[in-house]
Amino acid sequence: MPTSFIQPEFKVKIDYDKCHKCGRCVQQCGWGVYNFNERPIPDDAKCRACHRCVTYCPAHCISIEKNQLAYRDNDNWSPAARKAVWRQAETGGVLLTSMGNPLPYTRIFDHLVLDACQVTNPSIDPLREPMELRTFIGHKPDSVGVESDGQGGFRLAEGEGMKNNLKLDTPILFSPMSYGSVSLNVHKSLAMAAQRLGTFMNTGEGGLHADLYPYQDNVIVQVASGRFGVNPDYLNRGAAIEIKIGQGAKPGIGGHLPGEKINKEVSGTRMIPQGTDAISPAPHHDIYSIEDLRQLIYALKEASGYKPVGVKIAAVHNVAAIASGIVRAGADYVYLDGFKGGTGAAPQVIRDHIGIPIEIAIAAVDQRLRDEGIRNWASVIAAGSIRSSADVAKAIALGADAVAIGSASLMALGCHLCQSCHTGSCSWGITTQKPELTRRIDPEWGAEQLTNLVHAWSHELQEILGALGVNAVESLRGSRERLRSIGLDEQMNKVLGVKPAGM
Amino acid sequence: MPRQMAPGVTEGYLKVAPTVVRDGDTATIDATGIYYRQLNEAIRGAIAEGATRVVLNNVNGQRYIGTGVKAKGVTIEVHGTAGNDMAMFMDGPTIEVFGAAQDGVGNTMNAGKVIVHGDAGDVLGYGMRGGAVYVKGDVGYRVGIHMKAYESLIPIMVCGGNARDFFGEYMAGGILVLLGMNTQFAEQPLVGSFVGAGMHGGVIYLRGTVESWQCGKEVGITEATEEDMAALKPTLADYCDAQGMDLAEVLSVPFTKLAPFSHRPYGKMYAPM
Ligand code: SF4
Numbered sequence: 001m002p003t004s005f006i007q008p009e010f011k012v013k014i015d016y017d018k019c020h021k022c023g024r025c026v027q028q029c030g031w032g033v034y035n036f037n038e039r040p041i042p043d044d045a046k047c048r049a050c051h052r053c054v055t056y057c058p059a060h061c062i063s064i065e066k067n068q069l070a071y072r073d074n075d076n077w078s079p080a081a082r083k084a085v086w087r088q089a090e091t092g093g094v095l096l097t098s099m100g101n102p103l104p105y106t107r108i109f110d111h112l113v114l115d116a117c118q119v120t121n122p123s124i125d126p127l128r129e130p131m132e133l134r135t136f137i138g139h140k141p142d143s144v145g146v147e148s149d150g151q152g153g154f155r156l157a158e159g160e161g162m163k164n165n166l167k168l169d170t171p172i173l174f175s176p177m178s179y180g181s182v183s184l185n186v187h188k189s190l191a192m193a194a195q196r197l198g199t200f201m202n203t204g205e206g207g208l209h210a211d212l213y214p215y216q217d218n219v220i221v222q223v224a225s226g227r228f229g230v231n232p233d234y235l236n237r238g239a240a241i242e243i244k245i246g247q248g249a250k251p252g253i254g255g256h257l258p259g260e261k262i263n264k265e266v267s268g269t270r271m272i273p274q275g276t277d278a279i280s281p282a283p284h285h286d287i288y289s290i291e292d293l294r295q296l297i298y299a300l301k302e303a304s305g306y307k308p309v310g311v312k313i314a315a316v317h318n319v320a321a322i323a324s325g326i327v328r329a330g331a332d333y334v335y336l337d338g339f340k341g342g343t344g345a346a347p348q349v350i351r352d353h354i355g356i357p358i359e360i361a362i363a364a365v366d367q368r369l370r371d372e373g374i375r376n377w378a379s380v381i382a383a384g385s386i387r388s389s390a391d392v393a394k395a396i397a398l399g400a401d402a403v404a405i406g407s408a409s410l411m412a413l414g415c416h417l418c419q420s421c422h423t424g425s426c427s428w429g430i431t432t433q434k435p436e437l438t439r440r441i442d443p444e445w446g447a448e449q450l451t452n453l454v455h456a457w458s459h460e461l462q463e464i465l466g467a468l469g470v471n472a473v474e475s476l477r478g479s480r481e482r483l484r485s486i487g488l489d490e491q492m493n494k495v496l497g498v499k500p501a502g503m
Numbered sequence: 504m505p506r507q508m509a510p511g512v513t514e515g516y517l518k519v520a521p522t523v524v525r526d527g528d529t530a531t532i533d534a535t536g537i538y539y540r541q542l543n544e545a546i547r548g549a550i551a552e553g554a555t556r557v558v559l560n561n562v563n564g565q566r567y568i569g570t571g572v573k574a575k576g577v578t579i580e581v582h583g584t585a586g587n588d589m590a591m592f593m594d595g596p597t598i599e600v601f602g603a604a605q606d607g608v609g610n611t612m613n614a615g616k617v618i619v620h621g622d623a624g625d626v627l628g629y630g631m632r633g634g635a636v637y638v639k640g641d642v643g644y645r646v647g648i649h650m651k652a653y654e655s656l657i658p659i660m661v662c663g664g665n666a667r668d669f670f671g672e673y674m675a676g677g678i679l680v681l682l683g684m685n686t687q688f689a690e691q692p693l694v695g696s697f698v699g700a701g702m703h704g705g706v707i708y709l710r711g712t713v714e715s716w717q718c719g720k721e722v723g724i725t726e727a728t729e730e731d732m733a734a735l736k737p738t739l740a741d742y743c744d745a746q747g748m749d750l751a752e753v754l755s756v757p758f759t760k761l762a763p764f765s766h767r768p769y770g771k772m773y774a775p776m
Pocket residue numbers: 014018019020021022023024025026040056057058059060061062
């Protein structure tokens with residue numbers, strides 16, 4: 001019997017004529033692809049196409065190719081489907097994978113286009129005119145009370161106005177990624193960048209490491225079903241608290257950080273013993289209803305001196321009604337995570353087949369909250385594969401207040417989307433706890449990369465707003481009239497609340 | 504929006520600061536009709552002003568008593584029925600309830616002690632990381648769920664009556680004890696089904712026996728040894744002291760010990776791609 005039916009997915013080719021025999025590839029690869037015997041000898045079966053060796057090879061003599069094995073044509077039984085069956089026949093296991101859903105579902109963002117001003121109302125030049133990206137996340141009052149200032153003008157009356165909102169200099173946050181799933185250096189990079197950018201990083205469910213305390217005013221602390229690292233001190237350090245109900249990559253299932261990743265530091269931050277699995281149950285066992293959710297929201301407010309409390313859910317079929325319940329339960333923001341969102345580890349079947357696209361979730365939730373007259377009670381943060389400033393603008397036009405980026409931020413740190421985070425051996429030092437790998441990210445450099453990315457997107461967003469002839473991102477929010485669709489059917493246009501191009 | 508009944512009244516409670524009477528180290532608060540938010544503000548205020556004993560009279564289901572309170576050497580006495588999520592995230596104080604408590608006592612608690620001289624509801628000690636919860640009577644569903652331990656923090660929960668399903672589910676650490684003595688349901692089994700389902704740490708002690716079909720498949724069931732009982736005795740002694748019970752009587756029946764087979768129950772379930 002063969003040990004496996006599955007053949008290597010990639011071929012590692014080295015042009016030995018150019019090779020310096022320096023051994024750097026051997027050193028760089030987290031998966032142990034290379035053996036060195038006078039020259040590097042690759043084992044194709046171990047390659048994940050993360051391109052770490054390719055990037056670091058001084059001779060540029062490594063190429064990674066697809067293993068072009070011909071499979072007998074069959075659209076129904078794709079090579080991937082065949083491999084999955086073989087792997088399960090070998091192991092009897094639930095297939096475990098990572099990063100976002102790679103299947104070719106319709107990418108709705110790519111079927112939406114933005115408007116621009118021509119002739120009748122002028123566009124605005126953002127380089128020379130003010131262009132406001134400032135965004136406030138939180139509850140906005142139903143009305144504003146003013147009183148006379150005694151000099152013929154008005155001022156905000158005592159106790160009136162917006163309270164307890166998070167102030168963002170740009171409508172882009174970093175999405176929750178736990179310390180444990182990513183390395184401490186990644187957490188530090190995110191925290192430093194959030195502080196420099198005037199936005200927020202999110203601890204994810206693994207607690208807050210003491211090295212992040214200096215950045216705590218730019219940190220949202222998460223409370224998930226495992227309650228790892230959650231104590232009064234943690235709740236009081238964050239700028240806001242987020243209840244994690246679900247994640248776009250794995251709606252309806254819990255988290256499970258394998259014992260191998262629970263080293264001393266991770267164990268201290270999560271406050272669980274080393275080497276045990278960190279299991280987050282699928283539900284919070286104190287939340288079985290919207291009433292229970294309200295109870296937890298207010299417990300967190302009571303414990304934190306009434307900080308903003310948000311609720312993160314995966315975008316699922318009934319998302320609009322659920323979001324309405326969340327807002328009525330007293331959440332200050334609803335975080336919607338679409339089905340293309342990333343993960344450090346998830347069963348493949350869940351990642352690829354459960355949940356709905358973020359574009360639809362934003363539109364459905366925004367519309368429902370407007371119809372119910374409660375849109376101002378909470379902000380909407382959208383995530384789940386925001387790939388560019390165009391996606392940011394489209395998400396906001398569909399009705400989001402801000403977006404959160406996870407995969408894109410890891411890409412700024414070197415991630416090549418090899419979908420191998422669950423192995424714990426990320427060659428880029430991102431989703432690993434191995435010290436020889438985690439030290440590959442210098443937080444100072446990481447913060448710079450992240451700051452650059454968000455600055456670039458923010459500038460582009462300003463350009464888009466200028467073209468639209470508005471001078472604040474506030475004016476784009478929920479303005480679906482500024483979107484048109486191309487190649488979407490009538491039903492989809494209706495769901496999105498968007499007209500087809502030409503109308 | 505909260506249901507408004509009359510100005511200043513929400514869901515039947517008065518949204519006004521309660522009267523606090525200060526006598527030496529003791530602050531006494533009349534909770535009659537006071538909304539939880541104002542009540543808890545008053546409790547925290549009294550502690551901040553140096554009170555080490557806070558007496559709450561006429562408590563009638565107000566939530567979050569002691570929630571998030573971080574203090575050492577402080578005792579809160581609750582006279583009446585404590586509402587949901589009492590002592591949630593609590594870090595240090597002792598709460599003594601002369602009456603019953605509702606759901607969520609000691610939820611995600613860090614340190615301190617809760618003594619309930621009556622029954623308590625569902626989801627007690629969820630995710631609890633330290634401290635002790637001593638309930639005199641019966642408890643509901645999902646009690647001790649996902650209790651965990653970390654270094655010197657070892658949470659302890661002792662329930663004197665019967666418990667319903669999912670006792671100690673997902674338990675990752677700590678000590679969970681069920682006595683079945685002070686129960687209104689003496690004709691029913693000591694504990695419901697799915698005991699310790701998904702358990703991967705800690706230990707459960709039951710005074711009496713349990714059928715294997717009542718327990719999760721991750722749990723090993725043995726009779727508690729002399730060593731086990733010697734280790735448990737100080738906890739039981741402390742409990743008896745707090746609840747005014749006779750230790751010898753508690754120890755007069757053999758205990759069953761439930762412990763997980765593995766710290767990694769799902770380690771082999773997955774096939775990495
Ligand atoms: S890094 Fe490039 S040059 Fe160096 S040994 Fe490997 S293949 Fe050769």
